Amino acid sequence: MRSRQKELLGLLDKSGAELFALLTKLTLREDVTEELMQELFIKLNNSTGIGKVANWDAYVRRAAINLAFDWRRRQKQTILPLRQVAEPASNEDSPLGKLVRNEELQKTLDAVGRLKKVSREVLVMRYLQQESYDNIAEQLGKTSHHVRALCSRAIHQLRDVLGSNEYKPSKRR
C-alpha cells in the first residue's frame, strides 16, 4: 500500500465525519456531499503535485472547502434545500418561512463563494467550523492577528456582496 493511501485512509478514519459535516454545511445536500467526499479523496490520492504535505488535516480541509465551492459555482441554479438544516426557534415555522431562511443560507454560501480564496477559507474555518484564530493561523501558516484581520475583512466583503445581491432598491418604487 502506498504511503499516501495509508495517510488518506488514516485521515478518513480520523476526520471523515468532520469533513463530511463541513461539506454538508457548504453544499446543504447530503447526496452531493457523499459524491464530493469520494471525489475529494480520489483526487488527493491521484494528485501528483502535492509532494510532501506537512499537515494533511489542514490541507484536506482546505481542499474540501474549495471542492464544495467549485460545486456551488457549477450548480448555482438548481440547489435544493437540505432537510437537516437546523432551524432556530422562531415564530416563522410556516413553509414559506423555512423556504425564505433556506434561501438566505443558499445566498450566503453563494456570496462566500464569491470571496477570495483565502478569505473564503478563513471565513469557513472561523464561522462554520467554529475554530479558534490560533488554530486557523496554524493551518494557514499565518499569524493570529493576520487571521483576525482576514476574518473581519471577509465579513465586510460578505456584507457588501449580500447587500448588493439582496437589497437592490426597486426602480418602480
Added chain:
Amino acid sequence: MSRIDENQIHDRLERLSQVEPGQEATDRAIKKARDALMSEQAIPKLRLRLPPILAKLAAAAVLMIGAGYIGGHLSAPEPMDMQQIQASLESSLKSSLEPALRRDLLNEFDNRLQLALAADNDALKQELARQVRRDMETYAEQTLTTVSNLMEQRLMNFARMLEEARIKERRHVAAAFDYMGSQFEDGLVTLAAQRDNQWGAERVGPTPEVSEN
C-alpha cells in the same frame, strides 16, 4: 448603501454552522470514500521513469527520423500521375474482382433464398396443420351439437305422437262406453214399460159380457 448588517450575517453563518448531517449518511459517505480509495489501490498505476540518457537518446532518434523523412521527401522523384494510377488500379481491380464478387453475391443470394423458402415452407406446413386441426375440431363440435339437437327433437315428436294416440284411444273407449250405457238405459226403460203394462192388465181382470140395461 447595503441594508444587511453584520448581525444578520453572523446569524446566517451561525445557522450554517449548526447544519449537521445524519449519522447514517456520514457512515455511508466514509464507507464510499474508503471503497474508492481501496479500489484505487487495487489498480496499481504504471509509472515508467526513464533514465535521462534514454530520454536524450529518444529525442535524438526522433530528430534523426524527422531529418530523414524531410530529406527523403525532398529528394524523392516526381510523383506519378495519381489519376492514371487510380484508373489503372480501378480497371484491373474491376476486371479481377467483379466476376468473383458477382458470383459470390449470387451464391449468397441463392443460399439465403433457399433457406428463407425452407423456413417459410416449414412454417406454412405447421400453420396449415394447425388450421386443419382447428377446422376439424370446429366441425366435429358443430356436428355433435346438431345431431344432439336433432335427436332430441325427434324424441320429443315421438313422445308427442304417443300422447296423441293415447288420448285418441281413450276418447274411443269413452264413446263406446257412452253408447253401451245409452243402449242399456233404453232397454231398461222398455223392459219397465212392458212390465208395467203387464201388471195393469192383471189387476183389472176379465171384462163382463152382460149389461145391466
